[in-house]
Amino acid sequence: MNMQCTEPDETTAAMPADPCRGIWLDSIRACLEGVIPVGMATLAADGTPNVTYISQVHYVDPAHVALTYQFFNKTRANLLANRVARLQLIDPVTACTYRMTVAYQHTETSGPVFESMRAKLTGIASHSGMAGIFKLAGADICNVIEIEAVPGDCLPAREPGASLLAALRRAMLCLSEQQDLSAALDRLTASLDAEMGIRHCAVLLADPNGHTLYTVASRGYQRSGIGAEIAVGDGVIGMAARESIAIRISHMTTDVNYARGVGKRMGLDAAQDAIPMPGLDQPGSQLAVPIRDRHGLLGVLFVESEQDLRFTYDHEDALGIIAIQLAAVIRRSAADVAPERGTPDTGVPRSLAPADPIDIRYYPANDSVFVGDDYLIKGVAGAIFWVLICAYADQGRTEFTNRELRLNPDLHLPAYSENLEARLILLERRLNEKDRGIAIEKTGRGRFRLRVDRPVNRIAMQAEDSQRSKV
């Protein structure tokens, strides 16, 4: 699905608006899911017919499909020579057959449609035992001239059951009711499970550096993977971010470019600070949808399932709508709001239970932090944590506001591009997972508390000489 907002052009305007003239491409997208192969007929320049199955017919928009171009074969030669082909498609549920007349327009060898098809093809190739043999050479973009229903018996449409549209409405309602990003992320992942039966999902937000995405929420995995990073352009998630388009694989792929965990890790060596991406060992279906607004990319919503063919074009649309709403929530959370009046600080120092002090080591090189021997976080969230723990150690402070962090010169935060709220969510969740007696608690809009339940030793690691101060 093309995620961009486009103005109607002459080609879309030429689509059959009158059902008597034809059938909407959108209404037969199930035929393009690859369950039943699509037949394709072409003619050579001398009129010699040719018929074949085609690996993939990809829905581009209501007026266009893209055909896989893998080899320069007779079909493609014919398509380039005569420009027109006829496809025969079958709905995998109703068995209704359709014939589609298409006209070749141009070939794309990069960009959103190409990458979307390339990812899908890797799944198909792996499923067919052809991994590594077939590569997408191009996406042949074709204008849909006409679609006709072939006379014949059909089965009833899918039995009445869970309506994706109704589920979407409920999920959107849940999302819209949330005041802050953290709650919205929790409700979103819960809604995907409860309303759409999507058991495994993750939300990644884009680092303002434009090169990485970091995981802020997940559901359905043994390890949450909060804080795990993936490079823009890597795998299904990274490609959805880079191309700003939904990327979907409907069969488990063995293509290493799309296998999880191959994303380049940033910063320190992976051995020390790489948090593994959450994910199924053997996903049958994966779908990554970009979260973006008019200002740019904000993140990626990722879902997966053990089943093949679990997600459809309708899921791309449904999650695309959720991503629009989520983008608004993220953008709102990033706004530098005036802090609410906080819960009054009693002024009474928390009486610490007898516990051994714990070392907190900070590496300025990439702002990574270790609590005890456990890697906690790095980057902006790591720097924030160090500022907080220093304020606590040096001044006894426990109450903080987002605004003061944004203005803190030690953090070097860009004025508007950094989503501080998202970093705090990331930090809060990592601290909760580590459960080492240090936590962040939200106390109001734009305001939070650092809770430290045990003595800490701050250790700022320098290149040669480490400095240590005890609290």
Add this chain to the structure above:
Amino acid sequence: MSLHTDDHRQQQAAQPAAPLRLTPDVVAFIQSPVSILVSSQGIDGLPVLARAIVALVTPDGDRIRLCLRSHDAAALLQGAAAHGQVAAMFSRPSTSETIQIKGNAVVIEDTLPADDAARRRYLPAMITELMPLGHGAELVACIVSDHGSPLRILSFRPSVVFDQTPGPGAGEPRSR
């Protein structure tokens, strides 16, 4: 879903000098439970295609008889009769083994008892073929039954066979 590399790359092979005699393995294959798509040039000058619901090779091996439902194959029958050339693809769903046969000397005619007998065997055989792939019998029946349509035979003389099974050999002429 299978991955297809499409068709032949050597069009010059489509014009053999001598009449083609189908080999026994090709005859056996196209008369087995395979999906069959047929195409020709329509009278509007554009490609046309339709599904055949069984194929038979004449006892002398000279011609292939494709059984078509006239209600959904009208344009194909009309175009093939006018144009005289036809291409037919035979693909076994369970293995993706696929061949394309091109031919000419098209004749449109009525079914014979042998065609009807073959068609009656074809539907249950296709159900057996496709059910392990997750397709229900009802769905298969919808795709390959006659739908109560009058049936017509498109008979043609094969001229060349191409291997279209996905893989490195796809697109090569299989025999002459």
